[in-house]
Every structure is written in C-alpha cells, then in structure tokens.
Amino acid sequence: MSAKILEVKYLKKYFPVKKNMFGKDVEFVKAVDGVDFHIEHGEILGLVGESGCGKSTTGRTVLRLLEPTEGKIIFEGQDITHLKKKKLRSVYKHMQLVFQDPFASLNPRKKVGKAIEEVLFVHGMKSEAQRRERVRQLFAMVGLKGEEDKYPHEFSGGQRQRIVIARALAVNPKLIICDEPVSALDVSIQAQIINLLIDLKNRLGLSYLFISHDLRVVKYMSDRVAVMYLGKIVEIAPAEELFKNPAHPYSLALLSSVSGFRTGKNKKRLILEGEVPSPVSPPSGCRFRTRCNYATEQCSEIEPQIKCVGSNHFVSCHLY
Numbered sequence: 399m400s401a402k403i404l405e406v407k408y409l410k411k412y413f414p415v416k417k418n419m420f421g422k423d424v425e426f427v428k429a430v431d432g433v434d435f436h437i438e439h440g441e442i443l444g445l446v447g448e449s450g451c452g453k454s455t456t457g458r459t460v461l462r463l464l465e466p467t468e469g470k471i472i473f474e475g476q477d478i479t480h481l482k483k484k485k486l487r488s489v490y491k492h493m494q495l496v497f498q499d500p501f502a503s504l505n506p507r508k509k510v511g512k513a514i515e516e517v518l519f520v521h522g523m524k525s526e527a528q529r530r531e532r533v534r535q536l537f538a539m540v541g542l543k544g545e546e547d548k549y550p551h552e553f554s555g556g557q558r559q560r561i562v563i564a565r566a567l568a569v570n571p572k573l574i575i576c577d578e579p580v581s582a583l584d585v586s587i588q589a590q591i592i593n594l595l596i597d598l599k600n601r602l603g604l605s606y607l608f609i610s611h612d613l614r615v616v617k618y619m620s621d622r623v624a625v626m627y628l629g630k631i632v633e634i635a636p637a638e639e640l641f642k643n644p645a646h647p648y649s650l651a652l653l654s655s656v657s658g659f660r661t662g663k664n665k666k667r668l669i670l671e672g673e674v675p676s677p678v679s680p681p682s683g684c685r686f687r688t689r690c691n692y693a694t695e696q697c698s699e700i701e702p703q704i705k706c707v708g709s710n711h712f713v714s715c716h717l718y
C-alpha cells in the first residue's frame with residue numbers, strides 16, 4: 399500500500415462569473431489554480447492562508463463536492479477525479495467533511511442520533527439494533543454519552559460540533575477534511591474540540607486535511623503545513639520547520655502578524671501592503687509580487703517553480 403492516502407496533482411477549480419453575448423463563459427474566479435500536495439496515512443496536513451485564498455474550494459473539490467476544472471485527485475491509489483456519483487459513495491465511506499458551522503449541517507427537526515442512524519442506513523447498515531448500538535458508541539467516542547435522543551437546539555455550539563464529528567466518523571472514514579472546524583466556537587471551547595480531533599486521530603488511525611486561517615491552531619494540530627496564497631500553494635514544510643524557518647516572503651508576513659511567531663529572522667512585524675489581488679485576473683509571474691518587498695523584474699515575468707530548500711521543505715519563490 400502506498401504511504402499516501404491522498405495525492406492532489408495540479409488541481410484547478412475555476413468558477414465562471416461572466417458570459418459573453420453568445421452565452422460562453424469568458425471570465426472565471428481562479429479559486430484554486432494548480433495546487434499539488436499529498437497526505438500520508440496518519441498525517442495531519444494543515445492548510446493556511448488569508449480568507450478567500452481558496453482553502454475551502456480546495457477541500458470541497460478534493461471531496462468532489464465541486465467538479466474540478468483540471469488536475470487529478472488520487473485517493474488511496476485510485477483516481478477519483480472523474481468518478482461518477484454512484485461510485486463516489488464508496489469513496490465517501492473513507493473520506494468525510496467536517497466544516498465550520500455545525501448548526502447548518504444538522505436537521506433541526508431530527509433527533510441527532512436518528513440523523514446519524516440514517517447515514518448508517520444509506521451506507522448499508524440495515525439492522526436497526528446495529529445502527530442504534532453504533533450510534534451509542536459514536537456518541538460515547540465524542541464525549542456525548544447517552545445524549546443521542548436530543549434535538550440539535552438542545553446542545554451548545556461545541557457539542558454540536560462533536561455531533562458533526564460523530565456523524566463523519568459513522569462510516570469509519572480514513573481521511574477527514576476539516577474546514578475551519580473550530581473557527582465558529584468560543585476560544586475556550588476550541589481547545590476541547592481540537593484535542594478531541596487529535597485524540598480520535600490517534601485512536602482510529604485517521605488522517606486530516608486541516609484547513610484554518612488560524613496559525614496557532616494549525617501549528618498545534620499539524621504534522622506538515624501548506625501555505626496558500628491566491629489559489630496557489632507557495633510553501634509546504636513540516637510544521638515545526640515552517641514556523642521556525644518560514645522561507646516564502648508571504649509566509650514570513652503571515653507569521654509575523656501573530657506576535658508569538660516572530661522569531662529569528664522574523665522578529666519584526668511585517669505589514670502586508672495593498673489588497674489581495676482579484677482571483678479573476680491574478681498578477682503575472684509570481685502572484686505575490688504586488689505585495690512583496692523582495693520583488694524584482696523577473697518576478698513579474700516568470701512564475702516561480704516549487705523548489706526544495708530543506709528536508710521536506712518546498713517553496714515557490716525566485717529568492718531560492
């Protein structure tokens with residue numbers, strides 16, 4: 399078996415936003431624009447970047463909730479890029495999503511345990527007694543023992559996220575895409591959910607793509623971290639290395655915005671000048687060049703390729 403549970407190759411997702419007079423799409427939001435990464439079995443890969451850089455679109459496209467424009471998604475060695483809906487169901491047994499807003503993803507009129515029983519039914523568990531037992535186990539696993547006969551409104555935000563996690567676990571997945579799973583929660587509750595996710599990962603041998611704009615959370619959670627800017631991954635490295643030796647000028651600026659991460663060559667707070675450019679017409683060459691203190695002429699002419707700058711540390715920047 400390959401050590402990689404997921405491989406994403408040159409993934410693109412463009413959203414059409416304007417048609418010409420003949421009805422042909424002529425303008426696109428290039429939300430994800432050629433992204434490569436992989437996740438190993440048992441690994442947590444963090445994906446960080448400012449709001450709007452394409453993190454959620456990446457996660458949703460990997461799950462085939464959005465149709466990819468280009469590129470490849472390989473899950474456990476199987477190319478699922480163009481898999482038909484019916485066949486995708488067997489992939490969803492192994493790959494699940496937990497996202498930011500648990501309330502939006504729970505049916506307010508259904509007892510939470512019943513909702514999870516339905517998921518089990520759809521995935522082929524026909525015996526009611528078995529389903530009830532499995533739901534009982536799942537609720538215990540996420541710290542909500544015996545609470546399965548309540549409605550969503552009877553729980554707090556943190557508890558609802560536990561229910562969503564239980565539902566994702568119902569089918570025994572191997573990979574969970576967590577899209578800002580704690581961003582809507584009070585800081586005091588965030589740590590509990592993060593620790594639950596880590597504990598479940600270790601106990602069940604899961605892998606996560608952990609999407610967050612919150613650097614502290616990403617640092618705490620991740621084995622490796624990918625930094626995204628305007629539809630591209632600009633740097634990817636083991637978490638400890640990335641936070642100690644960020645290489646890309648964008649990573650440097652991003653880290654310097656959090657006081658605890660200003661260390662070594664990164665002592666001063668760097669202010670990112672200017673606006674994030676539009677993903678409809680990103681800058682030529684390096685996309686970050688319009689906000690980069692180190693930009694030279696070649697940065698506007700040539701797109702930097704991703705280069706290895708250390709053990710398992712990759713960066714796409716002409717400085718290297």
Ligand SMILES: Nc1ncnc2c1ncn2[C@@H]1O[C@H](COP(=O)(O)OP(=O)(O)O)[C@@H](O)[C@H]1O
Binds near residue numbers: 413429447449450454
């Ligand atoms: N359905 C859509 N149609 C058009 N543009 C979209 C759509 N979904 C997302 N976008 C755009 O794609 C870009 C990336 O969005 P998103 O993946 O949500 O970023 P992030 O999760 O990093 O905040 C943004 O510019 C966003 O406005």
Ligand SMILES: [Mg+2]
Binds near residue numbers: 453455578
């Ligand atoms: Mg998002």
